Amino acid sequence: MSAAVDPVTLTVIENALTSTCRDMGVTMMKTSYSPIFNESLDFSCVIFDPEGQMLAQAEFCPSQIGTIKFTVTWTLDELGLDAFEPGDVLLHNDPYRGSGHVPEHMMLKGVFWEGKLFCFVANVAHMSEPGAKTPGGLSGDATEVFQEGLLLPPVKIKRRGEDVDDIWKIILANHRTPKVTYGDFRAMMASLDLAEERMHELLATYGEETVRSACRELLEVAERRMRAEIRSIPRGVYHFEDVIEDDGITDRAYPMKLTLTVADDEVIADFTGSAPQAVGPVNAIYAVTASAVYNAVLHLTDPTIPRNEGCYRPITIIAPPGTIVNCAFPAPVAGGNTETSPRITDMVFGALQHAIPERIVAACGGTSSPFLFGGADPETGDLYAHFHFEGVGWGGRRGLDGNDMVVTINGNCRNTPVEVFETRYPSFRIDRYRLLADSGGPGQWRGGLGGERILTVTAPVTVSALLNRMKTDPWGVLTGGSGARGGIWIERAGSEGWRTFVEEFGTLSPSKFSGIRLEPGDRVRIVMPGGGGYGDPHDRDPEMVTQDVENGFVTIERAVADYGYPGEPR
Amino acid sequence: MNSRESQPNPGVWVVPEVSYVDPQRRFCRYCGRPIARGFWRVSSGGETWSYCDARHADLDVGAQPAEHRWQEDRGC
Structure with a gap:
């Protein structure tokens, strides 16, 4: 049992971890080749402990932040901690091993301190060209994940600090734009190197035991505060349904059903009854569905809660395999992460509209x-x-x-x-x-x-x-x-x-x-x-309707029909 | 949700070898989460079920049939 860390040190360490994640993102933005990195910021940066618990993140892409926990834990489970050596960088993008969809590539590096593994730094980024059937991937009529790009299970792209040339060759030979892939991968690696350096500085400043204790405490604080937030939502079983309108291959609609249970200090999102998986690429893998639910819960609760694994502990997701919210191999998944994901997040809001109308959207x-x-x-x-x-x-x-x-x-x-x-x-x-x-x-x-x-x-x-x-x-x-x-x-x-x-x-x-x-x-x-x-x-305040008309946001015809414009000023 | 009391289940933690030649794709019987490698295995009544962990087995074993029950190892 380690000693408690004083509140000031705890806060400093929390902010150091978060700042490290932010700096990782800035590094990727400044050094990458593709606009999807340096303009769109379609990437995320996180720190994990050796058990695969997320310790910190920065405010990048919510869908990635939620899924990367599954990508990382899959990697650690499959390979085991003994597989990691100083200087190794793992690469992984396989949706059926926890990645969000094929274009999103995760890189993972162990941070060692005094010869022992202390934590992992990781990033995930959307590559603009993943080697799919059509340029850019996200082929709207794909019927198998194999058509969505080159699948990479967790493999070492760097071993003990040296490039694994064979892996590089396979990837660059399969992407239409190898220069861009090369540059963006290097940006991801630079981001990991920076994070490793920052973690070493933190450990040198505060000592391993203090940082480790702080990380444990931050997880507990986040869990405790999240549970308290959930307690403020009226207990109950809430329902909502929505639909994915077609799948690119058939004109069939795919209903999604959510039963959301708020029980004391836990949330259970059960998607039982959702449609079987789609023929086309609108399927969400389990990690995407879970990520979308996490995203919704984080929107509904106190934004000052430390964003780490503790936030997720009170949230359970039930998603039957073989459905549109947890598809089975080798179904195509590209749009699950771009289309089905926001639909799931919205469904959580819809389910809770009468329970917490002041918080939902x-x-x-x-x-x-x-x-x-x-x-x-x-x-x-x-x-x-x-x-x-x-x-x-x-x-x-x-x-x-x-x-x-x-x-x-x-x-x-x-x-x-x-x-x-x-x-x-x-x-x-x-x-x-x-x-x-x-x-x-x-x-x-x-x-x-x-x-x-x-x-x-x-x-x-x-x-x-x-x-x-x-x-x-x-x-x-x-x-x-x-x-x-x-x-x-x-x-x-x-x-x-x-x-x-x-x-x-x-x-x-x-x-x-x-x-x-x-x-x-x-x-x-x-x-x-x-x-x-x-x-x-x-x-609606008539003044706001008037402003909408003046700004061209609402036409006079719709203002009259929808708002009863012109109305009496309040 | 799952208001029934948690009950001990006769399970065992299993860590199989990972095979890319003959990949085994398992899902937790309770929550549906794909299982990377290690899992909690419960054998009951001639059937074998996989779970993320013992807690999910506790929540599932002995439950009344519900819509979200699916057949293990059905190839999905």
């Missing part, structure tokens, strides 16, 4: 709007690939309208700025990028606005998409209205009028497809869904 636009493209640069001949995602409207919540055009609640990423988009890739010119009036669900607190992007093709390019909320509404809560749906359309060069990809190319789904070749002069229009509204629209 209406449904967000519910899609990461993955739009993938790639080809050969006409000037250099170099291959390129990019995973572009868009913001959506977030749901309204008590006291505030939803955010406009922010990447979904599971992502916390940024999209690629127009200037970077056009500079880095030869294939598109952005003609229009704007918020869409009336896309936010009406409510006392309006849903955030979705948006529209129109691109003109400037060089031959292959595109794929994996979008949602094209057929079903982002729902409102507590009598709030639904946000607007999204969509994607094409206008071929020399023709006029927008057509769906089903109409133009015969794709199986209007929003999930892959490998469509476009030519210069073609135009693509993507519409991002809005967020659901919160509360009765007629309770």
Whole structure:
């Protein structure tokens, strides 16, 4: 039994751990090659103890932070601690071994102190090109995980500080953009090296026993505080259902059912009754489902609780294998992490809307709007690939309208700025990028606005998409209205009028497809869904409705129809 | 949820070799979590079930059939 660490030292160590994770992210942002790293920040950085318990994280991508605990523990379980030596770096992206989906690659390095393993530092990042059937991965019509990229079980890409060349060769030979992969992997390694250095500094300053004791105590503090937060939610069994509208292969809808039990100081999220796994790539693996539930619970509870494994201990997830929330090998999974994940998080909010109306939020636009493209640069001949995602409207919540055009609640990423988009890739010119009036669900607190992007093709390019909320509404809560749906359309060069990809190319789904070749002069229009509204629209302050009309967020027609505009000032 | 009392279960912790030639894909019978390697094995009535740990076995064994029961080793 170690002695308790004084509160000041405990706080200093907690902040040192969190700052280390933040610095890891800055390193990746500053040293990487791809915009998905240095613009979108689609990565996360964490520290684990040797038992695989997450000690600290920084505020990057929630879906990754939740899943990486499964990726790391799988690695430790499969290999055993004896497999790790100083200087080793493990690489791993296999969804059926705990990774979120194939593009997300996890790197893990043991930190040794005085010859003994003290902790692990790890990061996970979305590689813009994973070697899938189409550029950028996330092929909207994949039917097996093998079509989604090169699968890497936990393997050493560095052994005792030296590159394992054979592993590098296999990976670089399978990715369309080896230079980018090489640069981004090096950025991930630099991030791990920095974290190792920071941990050594911390151990040298405070001593191994104090840091170890502090880590144990931080886990206990987080668990204790999370349990106290859960106790503040009325006990009960809550239900909610939503649906994934199609899967890219069939027109079948996949219902998801949640039974959420709040029992004293624990939460049990049971997805029994959810649809069997999909044929196409909208399946979530268990880790993704768990991560989405963690994300929701963290949103509903005190944000000052230390973000570590202790937060997760009171939360149990039950997800029957072979279903859309825990698919079985080798089902495709790309969209589980981008589409099904935010839907699950929203479902937790929906289930609790009457229990804790002051904390929940209406449904967000519910899609990461993955739009993938790639080809050969006409000037250099170099291959390129990019995973572009868009913001959506977030749901309204008590006291505030939803955010406009922010990447979904599971992502916390940024999209690629127009200037970077056009500079880095030869294939598109952005003609229009704007918020869409009336896309936010009406409510006392309006849903955030979705948006529209129109691109003109400037060089031959292959595109794929994996979008949602094209057929079903982002729902409102507590009598709030639904946000607007999204969509994607094409206008071929020399023709006029927008057509769906089903109409133009015969794709199986209007929003999930892959490998469509476009030519210069073609135009693509993507519409991002809005967020659901919160509360009765007629309770909205008339002044706010007036401002919405003046700002162009709500048209006069909808203001009259939805809000009774013009109303009497309060 | 699972208000029944926790009960001892006749299980054993098993750590099999990992095989990439003949991969065994197991799920916890209680929560559905895929099992990486080590698991809590319970044999009862001629059947063998896998769990994340003894606690999940406690929560599951002896429970009345429910919707979330699935067949172990059904190949998924």
